Amino acid sequence: MKIRQYFHPEKRLFSLKKWGILLLLSMTGALAALEPALASPANKHGSISVNPQPHDWQQVWQILALTGYVHMVYGTYMGPYGGIHSMAAWNVPVPQALQKISDNWGYSPFNPAFRSGLIQFEREDHLLNRRGISRGRVTPEVLQALRAPIPKNHFPFQWVEVDKSAHPEHLKIWQVPPVTQKKAQGHWIYQTVVNTGVMHSTPDGSWPIYQRLAKTTMTGKFPIAVSLHTYHLLPAAERSIYHGYHVRWQYYTAPNVHFVNYFYDGRAIHFYPRKGYGWPQSAGCVEEPYTNARKVYALLHYGDIVSVLGHYQKKTVKISYAEILKKQIIREIATGKIS
Incomplete structure (x- = not known):
């Protein structure tokens, strides 16, 4: 399976090429909702002003994605037999292991990437004290802070x-x-x-x-x-x-x-x-x-x-050694050493 993905404010196209068929993805929630917000120009400080509604984690997700705190959204595509599959679309290069597990995180307020962005925003906006704890939740304090101009995330x-x-x-x-x-x-x-x-x-x-x-x-x-x-x-x-x-x-x-x-x-x-x-x-x-x-x-x-x-796993027997062991057992049976 060959995958090509594009995630850029000026080029919002995400496609999947599989079995020689190009399938267009319909981004669930977050990316689709980015359209209106992207139309609003940034101010002279390079930040944007928004007005999230109470308890609207989906809008919070899109705001944090626009300002560089959340680095992924989800897309769906139709498989060869009509099955609908979801896939994480990252706007940064990630290892194969992270791509694989993030495909199954799901689009919800408990998504690790979304919670990660919330925590980084809280830290950047000084919502936490020196020994602060953040669980990555949409709180009234977060909503209030998001109504002000938001500086882009400078952390890697x-x-x-x-x-x-x-x-x-x-x-x-x-x-x-x-x-x-x-x-x-x-x-x-x-x-x-x-x-x-x-x-x-x-x-x-x-x-x-x-x-x-x-x-x-x-x-x-x-x-x-x-x-x-x-x-x-x-x-x-x-x-x-x-x-x-x-x-x-x-x-x-x-x-x-x-x-x-x-x-x-x-x-x-x-x-x-x-x-x-x-x-x-x-x-x-x-x-x-x-x-x-x-x-x-x-x-x-x-x-x-x-x-x-990962869990601990017993080491698999090498094929070459298994073949040697098999021949040895057959030989011992033939010579009468094993009854």
Whole structure:
């Protein structure tokens, strides 16, 4: 399948070429609604003035897309047998893995790219204090701020991929600098080994960074696998079935945790001292060595999308080895060594 896409204020065309047939896409909601707003010229400061209605997240989406805070909309196309499919249309170059997962995020106020843009706008417009938390929601404060001239987003687009599909686990950062030339270029700017959570406590999914702290104290519960016999001896408040495991919960307090980037339900990318890195060890966070964590903290900012991808998989047997094993078994059966 060959895909060609165009997303530009002056060239709003998005097409899909598949099986030799050119199919025009009908952009759902956001891109179609951009038409009237694009007709309004920017002011001398390079910003636009808008008047969003209360609780209209679709209009907020189009405003943030116009000012460079949200970098994608959705299109639909008809497949070869009449099926309707949706596809994420990015206005910045993204890796294939991000394109694949974003096709399934859906057009809703819970979309990670939309929430990412909201958080970046809140930070840029000083709606958050130094230790502020933003969940990426359309609030009255956001609506009020959007009624004023909106400066364009000057932050680069960044995506954090946390890969736990194989050892060693690792984190990579994809960056597309702000558009200063005709065509934006994206590239991987950093990679580090990491630890994720035991018993799949770092779930798969995508979320924007909603709080960043140079240092903090973390508290929580750590799951420890126990036998069924031990499980039944524990008080009900101290035990649980967690992702298919019988566990007891051990409370912990971790002071002086450095370089913290919270992205989902108390889970964060941060430094934590370990004897080694590259496999599940945490209670759900993504842990890094000190020097690497300091570098990552300097590169990331509010709203960057973090995607946790992959489960541990057993290595597949190579075909060549399987053929050798098969011949050996046949030979042993023929010679009577295996009955």
